[in-house]
Amino acid sequence: MNTQHTATACPFALDPAASDIHGEAARLRALGPAARVELPGGVQAWSVADPALAKQLLTDARVSKDAHRHWPAYIDGEIPETWPLRIWVDVRNALTAYGDEHTRLRRLIGTAFGPRRVRALAPAIEEITAELLDALAPDEEGVTDLRAGFAWLLPLRVVNTLLGVPDVMHDAFRAAVGSLFDTGASEEEAVANAQAVYGLLTELVAVKRETPGDDVTSVLIEARDDETGTRLSEQELLDSLLLLIGAGHETTVNLLDHAVVNLLTHPGQLALVREGRAGWADVIEETLRHQAPVATILPRFAVEDIPLPESGVTIRRGEMIVVNFAAIGRDPGVHGADADRFDIVRPGRREHLSFGHGTHYCLGAELARLEARIALPALFERFPDLALAVPAEELRPLESFISNGHRTLPVRTAGAVRGWPRRSRSAAARR
Template structure:
């Protein structure tokens, strides 16, 4: 909010009293020091307020025996001072800073990166990309405030994120490296605690990460994923048959009837989860990714999630099968030890929730993008691009996981021009990386299946924490999309694209529902899985 011309010299005598709504009587009661300040700028940080100004002498600042009232102009100056006590009050349309330093405490220098007002993240995720644009305006690194008042550094630059993800000075282990978690300032009562409290291969650091990841990686080799292809195709056709049997003319929620059940079926078979558990798990995971729920709702859901996974483990111990859950129960690490019960369950939670939700959002977002830009769908049908290209562009345009919560600085590090202190939390924005105009150009917000940089996204991470299930998610999406549009060549959105409602999450990036009209229906492929003539393979 611009209150004054930033180039004018303001003093308390000239303007401050009138603009703050303070009377001459207020001035005479000595609550306000009688010295002038030439302002060049100010930006507010919640709770503790960081002040940027020029033209003020330190000895004058310390003369504030009681309270000083400052008008807040819009620009910022190079020098930074931090007041021991400060609060923000409102006088009519004006924002006014009231600074108290009654005990004579000195004002101290603070890092440049802490000079801006943290952007408060919308817990409901109603416009993730608009929010990212506001964060990006502050630079490639900016301070944000997560639900519950937790502070973190948001990184939105593709290049900076890519470097950060392979930096050994950055950890995901809150127990070792997050000051706020170790001190108890943030604890299990935080609504997002499940995202940092789990102890699995993703949150492990260094050799511990290798120990936990190695046994699981064998299940996601290229050969293993390829072997699943016929079963994924079979499951896809079964779901399309169900869609084709629905009454004609009615709008269908494609997220609920296709994007959700396909990865649910694949992951359930992979983990050996019985069918009677699918409905409960679907509800648990939906709540798991919702970041707008209350603390009580989050804690109840976490208890239900752990109880459900513990029951699955107990069942598999009694009757092991050819599935990933049984494999993890039986696995031994390099030192010959089994996974602890918490490691076992936390890894199952990671693999199942990530493998499921990522693919749901990928299919959902890809269908929405193709139906919103039918010209891109025509390119696929004409063979000008492959379905794999559409999958990569969908991953770039809308990362299924918008933000990664959280990482921590193992030591003081500099990201861009910002100093991030040891123990500070870092939120990596995969959604921002995919639309970074510095990397993808000014049209980064457009869906283009032939975009040269379509594969330059970080939606599956990068480096040691690269997603084990990336190949599987790509395969499910490619098979699902190609066969969906082959079976239903007249598929259209049942609402305008801007009427699609986002999920209530700043982490999970998809829609609450995806209403479509299916007609007309084409003939299903033959036994060999041959694609409909409506979709021709790309010539090489």
Template structure:
């Protein structure tokens, strides 16, 4: 690969930012080795990623543009096969992407998201009530008890997922993003996902409601509309929407809370009105993108990246949203530092760019801003259990980027001290 030696990606993501920086500094595109022996190109610089995300010579459709997938050289046994085997609006190319995105965008309107604000506030306040009932001084894991619970209830309600499927879906989503699991476990997870999705679609066909799943089923089953979904497209779009909507929101809320807890000077800026809660959300998105790498894209034709590097036609590509957020060429020499007043805080690619820009971005931002603001209003003295402990353990993944836990002592409620 253009005389560059492949770098073996750490599947645990333990040193994600250091690894991403090494790749970013080496070349505009660097060959990397993924689990299962698949080699692809990692693109880690902000400008290069932004350009590729709107380049018509780049596709996400493995069935059309990845020769190794088409020939069966890479197949369903590959540990990361779920990321390319699905056929939804994210993996579609050209006119197919437009066709698949249209019914989803129609169901996921900005008006619908704006109308969810009172429900988000209600859920947040209920979760805080539950935390307030815990014994004083007890440590609580805010990822599990708060950041996880909010998107679960909002996203699962939004998609009309019955409660008997909540636990199975949580287990499946965890396996979906865990890049350290075996190929056997990954394949078993796909089987469980198919069965759970069949259960969900059958339930909503029998009991339709005012939810996105029911609306997409109507688009699938409707008469005569050119843009309507096939059955696999319906299921795969649902997989995309609620897995991404859940996992990224949990990571974002956890990150925003963690950064404010370990940077009290930044929290003070917000409390003094010198920065907003929305600024907190954007800076959290920048410094710790909820998704590290985006898998996979494919070169429709040879792509000259500059500096003597050419991505050959048919080669797979992955882009690092986490690396882009810390690119010193955009964010300065202190790009790794959390700063709610940073002028470039909104110049991240954490929700993508161009035609594949995330439809759930507005909802994720709204959830996070409400959750973080209300928690610190309710518990102004909240603190990390061990502020000197250094970095907290992170989820084992080079795709998902989030904390595994967030141990906090909440302290007395405001007005009750």
């Protein structure tokens, strides 16, 4: 495969198990704005850890997300069918499209996360939040896995509502969705995971063709682009649904996960919220900066040679580019010497790229923020004495350098407020 580049040093091998995302991010940042890295399977890429360079490349017409057009190693058949990350380049949707094709696909699916549709979900999010909090139950040792029982389920049920996934398919979707981000999966596991996801998406489309409803899947089946007169092909339809699941789920799960951990390990920060000296929006933005829910996003490709004079390297045509949002969020040049510190009143808390930048800005960004604005205050009001059940350093990270979260989030929920009201939080959610 094509590994030509101007750097002479050996590439930095990313840890597929992601045992220390921020330590790795700091080491990459020290190598310069862009450093050569090796992904699973020996595939090489440029990892961008500098905020200014990331913004430049994320809006540069010389950078594409379409492997089918702009990754010679993929086009020439040098990337094995069993490459563990292959699903990230095989898909044909707005996430991987380039130029006019991206515009067309983004326009066709744009209504899925339009402001009106997102705002209309607030009552459903409130109800789902209340139901999940009601259902939280500790084990015999008084411990509850808050990730499995709340942070994971809330966005999944919301995206299922958005897409119109039948109740009987919820458990299957729950099992399949998380596998997409497992960068430590074997080749066989990655292939099986992809087959399971596409089988579910195919089943969902068949159900919605038979019994359409007021949901995004039904809308996309019938969607037609007014400017080009085209519709989504069958592959584009399945892959667009896959994109919406990813955009509407994984980011929110990790946002909730890290917000809870940060507040429980920084009681002074939680006190600022409870005393009204900071808001939940501040918690959300600082969490996004401090713990980017997507640590590294892939892939992009150079359409032509891109010289980077300040770093003294050139990204050659056809080379892969990945963006390290975990490193960017803690850049000392932007956030100062204390960039690693969680501080919800930090002046630069909104200065992050955790939802991307430019034309590929995350479709689900506002939905994620809305869910967090509803879920976090509800959780801490219901369980005012919420506490981690293990020391924070014992929390184990996901085996993924893409998805930044924890495998489990064991907490103690003693002291729940009895008779906690299911009052409407729509006004608060809009703030």
